[in-house]
Amino acid sequence: MLTDNRNIHSRKNWTPTQEKIDWIESSLTNDENSTDEELMEYLMREGEFDKEVGIMIIRQRDRALLDPFTFQLDIEGLNL
Numbered sequence: 001m002l003t004d005n006r007n008i009h010s011r012k013n014w015t016p017t018q019e020k021i022d023w024i025e026s027s028l029t030n031d032e033n034s035t036d037e038e039l040m041e042y043l044m045r046e047g048e049f050d051k052e053v054g055i056m057i058i059r060q061r062d063r064a065l066l067d068p069f070t071f072q073l074d075i076e077g078l079n080l
Contacts, residue, residue, distance in 0.1 A: 016075045022049060028061050029068035036061065 040054040064071040
């Protein structure tokens, strides 16, 4: 359950650095066991962005798992 938002920054404060993009891509392509909610909570907590950005990232999860070797995060779709 997504209840602890104390340390989650606004999406306006989240900068999509290459390091963060690589980390998100790796997280999406290597976690087939967590529920979407569990993965989103992890990404929000560790990536320090809000629920809206977490949802936008999770929406790309199916594509990441279908083709993990060529998947690239669509940061345009994040509306940052």
